[in-house]
Amino acid sequence: MATIGDVARVAGVSRSTASYALSGKRSISAEVREKVEQAVLSLGYTPNAGARALATSQTKVIGLLARFLEDEFAPAMLQYILGVTNRARERGYDTLLLTDEDGVSALRRISDSRMVDGFILLNVAENDDRLGILRAAAQPGSLVGLPGDPSGIDVFDLDFVAAGRLMVETLHELGHRNLILVSQPEHVLERGGAYVSRLANAAQDRARELGVELHHHFAPSSQPQIGLELARLLDAHPNATGLLLNNEAAAAALPSVLRSRGLSAPADISVIGRYSDDFARTFSLPYTAIDSAADELGRRAVERLVSRIESTSDAVSPIVDLITPRIDDRGSTAVPPTRH
Amino acid sequence: MATIGDVARVAGVSRSTASYALSGKRSISAEVREKVEQAVLSLGYTPNAGARALATSQTKVIGLLARFLEDEFAPAMLQYILGVTNRARERGYDTLLLTDEDGVSALRRISDSRMVDGFILLNVAENDDRLGILRAAAQPGSLVGLPGDPSGIDVFDLDFVAAGRLMVETLHELGHRNLILVSQPEHVLERGGAYVSRLANAAQDRARELGVELHHHFAPSSQPQIGLELARLLDAHPNATGLLLNNEAAAAALPSVLRSRGLSAPADISVIGRYSDDFARTFSLPYTAIDSAADELGRRAVERLVSRIESTSDAVSPIVDLITPRIDDRGSTAVPPTRH
């Protein structure tokens, strides 16, 4: 492989001149620039990334820490990952994907060896043990997922409080007064998925304010359990006219549950879910839903991280950026059916 | 960050001795080794990856090229990716995930800049334009997906010919003589997904040999089109007693299609799919299926790549490793119903 020395020799200039001609970091005569560019072309020169990293202390690589938890809907993760890799590339960065079981030691290993310029952490838990390492690391980081203590770090997440309120308000406005909220399993919460309770509590509070009866239940995240549980909940709350789903598996299972009971949405029951647009397409789910905005969260995390990496002053104060929930109306909500 | 120089100073030895003590590449007195290890611990020393890469020409990173094609079932990709990243880590490698639209230039960019020691290409097409670059690259590569011309490169794929035969044989043995095969859309084939026709042709040939009538159809890969098409096929072939699905969306749509027709598998119709075990779990699909073995393919590709990277002689001849299809019996096949 050609080196900058080869380029310099072919162009008949010094190595420093060749380097400056390529970086544009000092003025170069048109003539010399031309010769250098010719040499680069004829030699097919590309800078050696390791050498450049050593000289500049910049790798142009972002470390992406993905956690794959049991009982989590893994395909959803792909949207976050693509949001990150694609936007990173647009900003001139490549992505090192870290899927180690032990995120703490992966983070330490990559940080200490200076393999990346910054980190993005996915699936951040309420009390995430990776945050201590990240705060002490030499490289900046962005989180996707709001932890209990976000101090000192940039955080991006869906506004689950607003999401819970929005779900209730939307059906309340249509005239619903009796709703069921199906959350993810309780152990997701115990593991640190505080967004589950953020949404549920906000929904409860808003329901109380509006005089709406809200039945909140944690439910399994896999078939066939979730299907059975949905049927049980519909039996248990016969007066409920609306179903709020903060549980992807429940959304996927609902069509067949409704069909087998001879019900349809929104004629018999209104439904609002919370999942990604992509998830809706994959499963062809017909429900109005709050988009979880996975790719957008990934993109924002990258933007912020890159500007922090490239900013000279490191006194930029950290932000917590909660995306305002947006409803994708797929026509599964309506006024409640008139009882007879 | 501490350097090897710091370690040497604290341990009271030369930098080369410190380096050798850590690599174990020459014999070191127990006493010196002890002092060096102490120094490493007290300083929290980790080698700088860029410097090491520059000195050794080894990055300990694998480049993973993933293509996300329209009309492809994206979540399936995640299994391949995890198979690769996890096995790579076990072998001491990290993974650079490349999702560039233009795989050709991504491959060239990463190869020329010496950012990785080898490549794994996912979703390889019949006539994949990345292969030319890969063959000319300084780093070795493994393919997941069999191209038309695999010469000179290690290839890993499911044996789709055997899969087609196996599907037909399994139902033939049970007594079925009239089958429908649902393939992915024809444009998947046109785009280079030759596995579609490899499976279909093998199934056709085997059916002919066994005196089985086989109706082969390309079908859409998204809802609601695929559901309608399945219904149409069942109408068009009322005497068919078995359904072979080489189309993930068809498998996902089938439960509701059967239910709405009052049919059930295997009582009324036998079903064999071809998708990953993980896919079956996610959608809780009840069908017997040939596992697409995504993670196993990823793992094998890594094993081979690593041994090629680390082998001194580069005269190792390339292999084409086709995984023998394995049927996961979920009870959706039986003897055909007796007509009356």
Added chain:
DNA sequence: CTGAAAGCGCTTACAG
């Protein structure tokens, strides 16, 4: 506007 030189942090022949 350009060049000679130092330095980034490692590894590894070469000498002893």
Added chain:
DNA sequence: CTGAAAGCGCTTACAG
């Protein structure tokens, strides 16, 4: 068994 030195391929002050 250990050390001094060269070299990997860049970038960037320092000098002119």
